[in-house]
Amino acid sequence: MEELTKLGSTVTELRFALDTFYFLVSGALVMWMAAGFAMLEAGLVRSKNTTEILTKNVILYSIACVMYLLVGYNIMYVDNAEGGWLPSLGMLIGSQSADASHALEADFFFQVVFVATAMSIVSGAVAERMKLWAFLFFSVVMTGIIYPVEGYWTWGQGFITKLGFVDFAGSGIVHMTGATAAIVGVLLLGPRKGKYGPNGQVNPIPGSNLPMATLGMFILWMGWFGFNGGSQLMLSDAANASSVAKVFVNTNTAAACGAISALIVCKMIWGKADLTMVLNGILAGLVAITADPLSPSLLMAGVIGLVAGAVVIFSIVGLDRIKIDDPVGAISVHGVAGFLGLMCVPLSNSDATISAQLIGAAVIFTWVFCSSFIVWYVIKMTMGIRVTEEEEYNGMDSSDCGIDAYPEFVTVKSAS
Template sequence: METTVSTVDNVWMMICTGLVFFMHLGFAFLEIGLTRQKNTINILFKNIFIITIGLILYALVGFNLMYPGSFSLGGVLPDYFVDLFGLSAPTVEGALDLSYNAGYTYWTDFLFQGMFAATAATIVSGAVAERIKLPSFMLFTILYVGLVYPIVGSWKWGTGFLDGWGFYDFAGSTLVHSVGGWAALVAVALLGARIGKFGKDGKPKAIPGHNIPLATAGVLILWLGWFGFNGGSVLSADPGLTSLVLVTTCLAAAAGGLASFFMSTILYKNYDLTMFLNGILGGLVGITAGADKMGITDAILIGLIAGVIIVLGVALIDKLKLDDPVGAIAVHLICGIWGTLAVGIFGELASLNQFLVQLAGVGIIGAFCVVTAFLFLFTIKKTIGLRVSKEEEVEGLDIHEHGMDAYPDFTLDQMS
């Protein structure tokens, strides 16, 4: 019976791993769709780099740093410096030992967790699109994904001090999304706005994306991928809990999209598809911290509030003269904070004490991420530089950094 249960759980976890991997295609589509054609290859290149370097870093450093003392996929610090390149801790037979985990194997655990690791840098990629130097972004990704993400993750998922306090983050509203969102905020502030984003009067001007259908496809892919992101975080194929998580995830997404649509229509007197799309993502991020602890009404309310937050958050970012081409800060940072705090307001864990613990966790993680992201990015800015030249930005990063066009049959006039 144990073998059958383990097989079912393990297969479900592997399916979820594939769904989370598929989310990277959604992020790529969303980012290129909401930005200009002349930077398409640059954005795709960054996304491919994030996936590849993220997995290698997680194998060599991140897994052990996130779960210290429990694994030896590749050591980090002296206490864990066991087998940097070995991947040899469990044999194939040892990885199947149910004393490690009754639901899934060692290798499945590593790969599922590894898929989460790169997401933080993907969030930053969208926020800094169209004006960051590629080598600078790659260096920052290595530092942030290799060190900051697993350290923060260890505080909760690695049974660290936040876990001891009772801090709760089921699938990463803070541990994944806000970790990326804080870095995005710092990066956008240090980079400055794209040329033409703010006029002489300081008012923001829309810089339309070149392919909204592609951005829409990206959001739908991300929604599908969240079935693995949240559904896999059950860490088993338990039919009751898994189905509840998928239902709360979908309802929050739907409510977030509708709330954002209605709110933006009331404020701006038009039917803004991009707000609708980001509202869906805001609902997904918002429910991620407590998807397994919420009822139907809780999930809808969390999504509705997230949808409103998206519209107000995007307006706030513009008012602060920060330029975020894809709305990543509003979606991942602000809604990530909201979703984490919502655990103390709605659902099974709702209480003043839980809310205060959630608030403390958000503050501590936020401070750590802001300080480390600033140190990394400021150092990079003062050494090799963060931002491309004015000429490169105007003509497009595809030509200057990659020597090619995403759509070579189109003229330069059409690529602006």
């Protein structure tokens, strides 16, 4: 009997170790998405803004880690009443007991990379004309307060979850949140100089490095397996292992179908294969399936990807027509496709309802929009959020960083 008890204890410890290891590896994959966002955004902005956009992505990740450690994680998860509206501040992670600390540290690492992902979405949308320090100040509030509060309402077992809202890995909680904060910043910033003509025409501003943007997309595609797969939380029994496998396959299928859908729509509209739209179609498929990559059949996952890949193109074109300037298409990819993903959940998940999904999306949007507007507006009225016209013309690398990303290609005027 004693031997059986020891054997059972050993098996339990092995399962705990396996699940924890899987959790941490998934977190590392999601952390690698920071590199994907950095490469994607750097490739889709002009060369004179490359160093600045890379700097933003490095520092926002660091700010997210610190703010979520000091404030955000406690707001979102620690000592909060289930079904509540107001989160408590809880205790810092380091004040927990030894056993609780080990469990919290693994969970914290997995959750903090999601916070950084939400903030990375904002980075691309406000690129090429926002002051670096204004963006970083907003990052502090976004990662420390804005995201954790709506995160408590949803994943932290707050009132939205009790209404029946379902968001498996964050189509709304992460992606729509980042897009909502981004659209507020874009509205207050205004478009880049020269983006729109006096007669309503849209002037394309091509990115500087499509190979880099493509690399960024593939990094994001790879990291998404940790994003969605890790959200299953466990791997150590047959049922969970099978679920993780299904999540992986559905995630991959939605992305692939998003690419094909975007390609076909581009061919039908413009007669060309627009690489930037194909990249966004892939990401839209990934964002849409994130709401529930477990319940749909393989065919349904493909359909979700097909729809998202097409919708994102019309969204990008539509935002341009109303003069909302988003250099990388982040608002459409993460906001529109994120909402689409939430609305698709009831099609395959009997635990979800259209009404609960709509209420959850509306609450998230309202909270993030209003709180972001207040923060952006305060920053605008104090230090300002937009660089001068001269700084924008010369490039953010020169004004904010003093380093050119591609110094060998800088044109040197002759002294004669």
